[in-house]
Amino acid sequence: MLTSIYVHIPFCDHICTYCDFHKEIASDRKKRNYIDALCRELVVHQDDLVDIKTIYIGGGTPLSLDEQLLAKLLETISQVVDTSRLVEYTIETNPNNLTASKIALLQHHGVNRVSIGVQTFQSAQLKFLNRDHKLADVTNGIQLLRDAKFPTISVDMIFSLIGQTMAELDDDLNKVIALGVDHISYYSLILEEKTILFHMYRKNEIEPNDEDLEGAMYERVIDTLQANGYDQYEISNFARNGAESEHNKTYWLNRDYRGFGSGAHSLMDGKRFYHEPNVRRYIQRAASDDFQPTSVEVTDGLADALMLGLRLTKGVSVTELNQRYDTDLFARYPELNNHINNGFIIHDNDRLFLSRSGILLGNIVFQTFVEVT
Amino acid sequence: MSKSIDYDKIRERQKLIRNFSIIAHIDHGKSTLADRILEHTESVSARDMKNQLLDSMDIERERGITIKLNAVEIAYKAKDGNTYIFHLIDTPGHVDFTYEVSRSLAACEGAVLVVDAAQGIEAQTLANVYLAIDNDLEILPLINKIDLPSAEPDKVKREIEDIIGLDASDAVLASAKEGLGITDILEQIVHLIPAPTGDPEAPLKALIFDSYFDPYRGVIPSIRIVEGTVKKGDKIRMMATKAEYEVIDVGVFTPTEKKKDYLAPGDVGFLTASIKDVKNVRVGDTITSVPKSANEPLPGYRKLNPMVFCGLYPIDSGDYEDLRDALEKLKLNDASLIFEPETSQALGFGFRIGFLGLLHMEIIQERIDREFNIPMIATSPSVIYHVHQTDGSVVNIDNPCDMPPIQQIDFIEEPYVTATVMTPEDYVGVIMELCQSKRGIFGDMQYIGENRVQLVYQMPLLEIVYDFFDRLKSGTKGYASFDYEFSQYRRSDLVKMDILLNGEIVDALSTIVFREFAFRRGKAITEKLKDVIPRHMFEIPVQAAINSKVIARSTIKAMRKNVLAKCYGGDVSRKKKLLEKQKEGKKRMKAVGNVEVPQEAFLSVLSLDD
Numbered sequence: 001m002l003t004s005i006y007v008h009i010p011f012c013d014h015i016c017t018y019c020d021f022h023k024e025i026a027s028d029r030k031k032r033n034y035i036d037a038l039c040r041e042l043v044v045h046q047d048d049l050v051d052i053k054t055i056y057i058g059g060g061t062p063l064s065l066d067e068q069l070l071a072k073l074l075e076t077i078s079q080v081v082d083t084s085r086l087v088e089y090t091i092e093t094n095p096n097n098l099t100a101s102k103i104a105l106l107q108h109h110g111v112n113r114v115s116i117g118v119q120t121f122q123s124a125q126l127k128f129l130n131r132d133h134k135l136a137d138v139t140n141g142i143q144l145l146r147d148a149k150f151p152t153i154s155v156d157m158i159f160s161l162i163g164q165t166m167a168e169l170d171d172d173l174n175k176v177i178a179l180g181v182d183h184i185s186y187y188s189l190i191l192e193e194k195t196i197l198f199h200m201y202r203k204n205e206i207e208p209n210d211e212d213l214e215g216a217m218y219e220r221v222i223d224t225l226q227a228n229g230y231d232q233y234e235i236s237n238f239a240r241n242g243a244e245s246e247h248n249k250t251y252w253l254n255r256d257y258r259g260f261g262s263g264a265h266s267l268m269d270g271k272r273f274y275h276e277p278n279v280r281r282y283i284q285r286a287a288s289d290d291f292q293p294t295s296v297e298v299t300d301g302l303a304d305a306l307m308l309g310l311r312l313t314k315g316v317s318v319t320e321l322n323q324r325y326d327t328d329l330f331a332r333y334p335e336l337n338n339h340i341n342n343g344f345i346i347h348d349n350d351r352l353f354l355s356r357s358g359i360l361l362g363n364i365v366f367q368t369f370v371e372v373t
Numbered sequence: 374m375s376k377s378i379d380y381d382k383i384r385e386r387q388k389l390i391r392n393f394s395i396i397a398h399i400d401h402g403k404s405t406l407a408d409r410i411l412e413h414t415e416s417v418s419a420r421d422m423k424n425q426l427l428d429s430m431d432i433e434r435e436r437g438i439t440i441k442l443n444a445v446e447i448a449y450k451a452k453d454g455n456t457y458i459f460h461l462i463d464t465p466g467h468v469d470f471t472y473e474v475s476r477s478l479a480a481c482e483g484a485v486l487v488v489d490a491a492q493g494i495e496a497q498t499l500a501n502v503y504l505a506i507d508n509d510l511e512i513l514p515l516i517n518k519i520d521l522p523s524a525e526p527d528k529v530k531r532e533i534e535d536i537i538g539l540d541a542s543d544a545v546l547a548s549a550k551e552g553l554g555i556t557d558i559l560e561q562i563v564h565l566i567p568a569p570t571g572d573p574e575a576p577l578k579a580l581i582f583d584s585y586f587d588p589y590r591g592v593i594p595s596i597r598i599v600e601g602t603v604k605k606g607d608k609i610r611m612m613a614t615k616a617e618y619e620v621i622d623v624g625v626f627t628p629t630e631k632k633k634d635y636l637a638p639g640d641v642g643f644l645t646a647s648i649k650d651v652k653n654v655r656v657g658d659t660i661t662s663v664p665k666s667a668n669e670p671l672p673g674y675r676k677l678n679p680m681v682f683c684g685l686y687p688i689d690s691g692d693y694e695d696l697r698d699a700l701e702k703l704k705l706n707d708a709s710l711i712f713e714p715e716t717s718q719a720l721g722f723g724f725r726i727g728f729l730g731l732l733h734m735e736i737i738q739e740r741i742d743r744e745f746n747i748p749m750i751a752t753s754p755s756v757i758y759h760v761h762q763t764d765g766s767v768v769n770i771d772n773p774c775d776m777p778p779i780q781q782i783d784f785i786e787e788p789y790v791t792a793t794v795m796t797p798e799d800y801v802g803v804i805m806e807l808c809q810s811k812r813g814i815f816g817d818m819q820y821i822g823e824n825r826v827q828l829v830y831q832m833p834l835l836e837i838v839y840d841f842f843d844r845l846k847s848g849t850k851g852y853a854s855f856d857y858e859f860s861q862y863r864r865s866d867l868v869k870m871d872i873l874l875n876g877e878i879v880d881a882l883s884t885i886v887f888r889e890f891a892f893r894r895g896k897a898i899t900e901k902l903k904d905v906i907p908r909h910m911f912e913i914p915v916q917a918a919i920n921s922k923v924i925a926r927s928t929i930k931a932m933r934k935n936v937l938a939k940c941y942g943g944d945v946s947r948k949k950k951l952l953e954k955q956k957e958g959k960k961r962m963k964a965v966g967n968v969e970v971p972q973e974a975f976l977s978v979l980s981l982d983d
Binding site for chain 2: 006187188190211212214215216218235236251257259265266267272274297304307308342359360361362363364366367369370371372
């Protein structure tokens with residue numbers, strides 16, 4: 001049963017140096033055509049959307065859309081989904097996109113969660129990352145949300161920035177905790193190919209942090225947030241008072257989701273597929289109601305369930321997986337025993353979950369569940 | 374069976390045959406010249422032209438060098454009105470391939486010597502020219518790249534006369550790139566290179582100068598007919614291996630295969646005879662006919678002995694037989710390659726391989742990887758040491774692991790080479806410093822031409838194996854050229870240095886070093902290994918030791934953080950790809966004890982900046 005949808009808005013006002021998502025800086029006309037196409041895709045598939053519980057509008061920078069386009073998108077979603085039954089309805093934004101009128105528009109359509117890209121509180125780092133918000137935008141934006149009694153606020157942060165010191169990280173941690181938001185995603189900086197940072201790295205203009213420092217920073221993030229009431233419920237995600245992201249949990253619990261828009265990914269009935277990340281062609285094809293995915297990959301459900309499920313700190317239930325996939329986990333993946341012996345995985349009653357060292361070296365565990373030829 | 378042969382016609386045709394090679398230093402434009410000749414004689418339509426047509430192996434094209442020889446038949450209508458049959462036999466330019474050069478020269482009556490009009494004679498050119506003169510070939514000098522602003526053809530002419538001792542007054546001035554001088558050289562080939570001698574009615578003598586393997590037709594030897602004729606249906610015998618076959622087809626390369634009724638004296642082409650066993654066809658052997666056998670085989674080649682050795686081990690031990698198969702196939706047209714099975718505690722079953730030189734080694738490794746797709750580990754190269762033991766006996770060691778215990782060693786001798794470097798005079802200081810730091814013993818220094826100097830050193834081959842080429846190139850901005858040949862064995866103070874990973878000796882990383890260099894090199898190797906071996910779940914000490922005494926140490930720290938952060942809007946496939954990449958990288962490493970060692974680690978000892 002399909003309970004979650006993802007909606008992709010591939011537009012930004014500027015390009016951040018670390019970002020390799022599918023995004024572009026586009027003309028207003030292109031944005032209009034895209035939103036038209038996207039709305040069409042939603043309408044064409046509305047029969048699949050009767051049981052939707054979570055919606056996530058990501059990007060790009062969705063809230064950078066002007067109010068007219070934003071309104072059109074939200075109205076269309078309200079037409080095809082019964083928003084009164086949603087448990088979570090998130091939109092991503094930069095701090096400087098938050099205005100009283102946009103917040104009102106979001107609330108009018110039932111959006112109950114915003115995810116704000118804060119990343120760091122160090123001005124020089126913000127500039128280096130080519131973020132275009134100012135520190136004041138963060139507090140102002142959050143104040144506007146509070147004034148409007150907006151239900152749930154999440155912020156995205158990055159650690160192990162180029163040249164970042166432990167003292168700077170501590171400062172970031174103090175400031176993000178002081179915001180008092182409900183949810184924090186704290187990612188380590190990754191030099192992805194096709195980013196400005198990666199090109200600088202290739203030209204030896206920047207040097208990534210030493211693995212030891214990165215490890216120490218990661219532990220500092222986990223410990224500091226835990227000590228301040230934010231429970232780590234996933235590798236990079238922390239929630240206060242149980243405010244875990246229901247939408248993102250559909251990914252980690254390997255449940256179906258449907259992606260709408262250029263480059264959006266889906267998992268339905270054990271098949272993963274996605275739209276080609278190309279805005280122009282997405283618009284062209286939408287004109288003839290052609291929303292066929294680019295490629296369809298039949299997945300190994302058990303492998304994915306383990307690879308993703310173990311990202312959650314509560315881990316997976318052995319019995320549940322054995323029943324769901326009619327198998328014996330330990331016979332299928334004898335390496336699980338090595339991970340347990342090495343102390344990466346803890347086997348407690350019926351559950352398997354990562355230890356602290358397992359969280360730090362998660363890829364060693366996750367590699368067990370991918371095949372290489 | 375087939376129609377009877379008209380010998381008079383063959384004799385008339387033979388007068389019109391010209392067989393020649395092109396000798397040149399790397400980059401002096403040999404392949405471009407070959408391309409122009411092919412174009413000029415309309416052997417190949419412009420549409421089919423790929424640059425550097427004769428170089429068919431990918432590696433050759435990429436590196437811009439010729440490794441394997443190729444032979445092409447070309448028709449050329451000369452100014453005298455006759456149409457001549459040219460056989461152009463390509464030769465490699467690099468010193469490592471002297472053996473192959475001698476093979477192709479043996480199939481020719483003449484050679485075009487290409488010299489770069491700006492660079493002049495290079496060290497490697499000399500060796501090949503003398504080889505050609507030894508083979509009694511007519512040599513036609515050609516000064517190439519005269520279109521370059523820096524071209525000094527008169528100076529180069531003088532160099533050819535002064536250094537090589539050839540008459541360069543008729544040297545053709547050419548630019549293969551621009552197509553200049555091509556007709557001149559073609560006419561010289563017609564008039565100056567003699568037609569092949571050889572009696573078509575004599576018993577067959579055909580020289581095998583190359584061979585390749587075709588999965589459908591078996592081994593296909595490339596041959597030069599010296600005496601007699603060969604045609605479809607003939608019964609033939611390999612004079613060295615005594616193997617007998619019935620000829621299925623004969624033909625020439627134009628450059629694609631073209632079948633012929635027969636091959637006669639002077640012809641250069643191929644024959645097929647369903648030859649299944651690669652061992653029966655030896656390059657350098659003579660093919661004769663069974664009913665009418667020749668008494669004596671043709672003289673073989675100057676056989677060169679391998680000077681550089683290394684171990685090759687499949688990463689996946691299941692590939693061992695495939696690696697043997699690959700080596701046998703490569704040996705088919707590269708008789709200079711020798712190999713025998715060996716075992717390493719660290720790497721399992723593999724082969725000890727002998728090469729003519731470093732480039733030869735690199736090429737073979739690359740060909741195994743590309744043509745046979747067998748992932749493998751190469752150990753650092755070694756030379757042959759003469760180890761004199763206390764009991765008076767002498768053992769030859771080409772693998773550091775076979776070194777006797779230190780108490781049993783009286784002294785060790787290592788091979789020295791005579792190294793000849795030609796350089797613009799500005800770099801003499803740099804080169805002398807380099808040679809001295811490599812234990813070179815100064816021999817001679819001479820001015821050749823106005824600004825060019827020839828330096829001769831006695832140097833340990835071992836030191837040449839360690840990054841000498843690279844440092845010579847970078848130290849002289851590529852202006853110096855270099856050649857070497859074995860001179861003698863000399864007594865040296867050498868020791869075996871072991872490398873320990875996590876406390877255990879990795880036999881494949883053991884090297885022989887000059888005692889005075891041991892500390893420095895040990896430190897460099899341990900530092901380098903620390904960088905190339907990825908972090909593990911545990912800390913790994915890396916040690917260098919002589920006779921179990923540790924002389925250098927570094928530490929590979931334990932893994933601290935390795936976890937993917939973000940889930941990109943549900944893009945799970947991408948996360949998986951990253952994990953697959955990590956896992957794949959691990960697969961290309963060799964497990965030594967509980968340490969995963971990447972291939973580059975085994976060669977890292979070679980590229981040290983000491």
